[in-house]
Amino acid sequence: MTSPAALKASPGAARGAPRGNLPRTALTALAPLAWGTTYVVTTELLPAGHPLFAGLLRALPAGLIALVLTRTLPRGTWWGKAAVLGVLNIGLLFPMLFIAAERLPGGVAATVAAAQPLMVAVLAVTVLHERPSARRFVWGVIGVAGVGLVVIGPHAALDTAGIVAGLTGAAGMALGVTLTKRWGRPAGVGLTAFAGWQLTAGGLFLLPLTFLVEGPPPAIDATAAFGYLWLGLAGGLIAYVLWFRGITTLPVTSVAVLGLFSPLVAAVLGAVLLGQTLGPIQLLGFGLSLAAIIAGQLPSPTRSRNSASTPAPEGTSR
Numbered sequence: 001m002t003s004p005a006a007l008k009a010s011p012g013a014a015r016g017a018p019r020g021n022l023p024r025t026a027l028t029a030l031a032p033l034a035w036g037t038t039y040v041v042t043t044e045l046l047p048a049g050h051p052l053f054a055g056l057l058r059a060l061p062a063g064l065i066a067l068v069l070t071r072t073l074p075r076g077t078w079w080g081k082a083a084v085l086g087v088l089n090i091g092l093l094f095p096m097l098f099i100a101a102e103r104l105p106g107g108v109a110a111t112v113a114a115a116q117p118l119m120v121a122v123l124a125v126t127v128l129h130e131r132p133s134a135r136r137f138v139w140g141v142i143g144v145a146g147v148g149l150v151v152i153g154p155h156a157a158l159d160t161a162g163i164v165a166g167l168t169g170a171a172g173m174a175l176g177v178t179l180t181k182r183w184g185r186p187a188g189v190g191l192t193a194f195a196g197w198q199l200t201a202g203g204l205f206l207l208p209l210t211f212l213v214e215g216p217p218p219a220i221d222a223t224a225a226f227g228y229l230w231l232g233l234a235g236g237l238i239a240y241v242l243w244f245r246g247i248t249t250l251p252v253t254s255v256a257v258l259g260l261f262s263p264l265v266a267a268v269l270g271a272v273l274l275g276q277t278l279g280p281i282q283l284l285g286f287g288l289s290l291a292a293i294i295a296g297q298l299p300s301p302t303r304s305r306n307s308a309s310t311p312a313p314e315g316t317s318r
Helices: 004-009 011-015 018-035 038-045 051-070 078-091 093-103 106-113 116-126 134-151 160-183 191-214 222-249 252-274 280-296 301-309
Strands: none
Touching (some): 038 222, 051 093, 051 191, 051 222, 078 093, 078 160, 078 191, 093 106, 093 191, 106 134, 116 134, 134 252, 160 222, 160 252, 191 222
């Protein structure tokens, strides 16, 4: 685990040459890869009609396990910060995705959610005071277009409330990602504890909402138990530990664009496990999305030249 002091002492760790960032990027990418399994797990393993309950079991038990293992609670202002981050990154996201999925075709909902890197690019300028980059916006648009080609079918319908819900969820997580980067992590607090705070906060936010909207929990058989276990461990605790590690050690816009992996994995699993077809247009969309992901990991040419000539002062956002 890299400490904040080590990051400051090593400008390359903060800005990162692509070669040095590759292991961290690969580990961070495992989070959206795991999240991409959510659709097939939910539809094939879990009881129908209880997506909020699935979100609750994905967040709260994993968060409580992390708190028990680390025995670390927030202190001071971090009680409020952890609650805000937990609601934005987890608690608000799940019900908004649920509404979008209910009112929009899955492909449209996934494409709306894929706008998150564009939102992070805007917030990086306004919240983190980074320099605006036309390159980030262009590749962000290309990434959204690529996801759209992969997952939107020919008879996709639009619904205003569904689109608003999808954009609200994406914007909430985009702000959560940006604030996570801005606030960092308290000194001496490990990633598991940090993820546990947010998972617990998000789960507690979902707890009353789940029972108000969905009523009593469904019956859980062995198949469903495996699905909930997968979502809670692989898609919950492990994924969020890796995700927050990436946010704190990599450029926030580079991390955000990795989220495009999630709808791509969902499409691949749909083709492999559910017999869904991927034609030439979908393959073109894959190519565009992967190009956007790769481009998002590369430093801008201007920053690379400046980095080679003049080291950035400590504490300067770039």
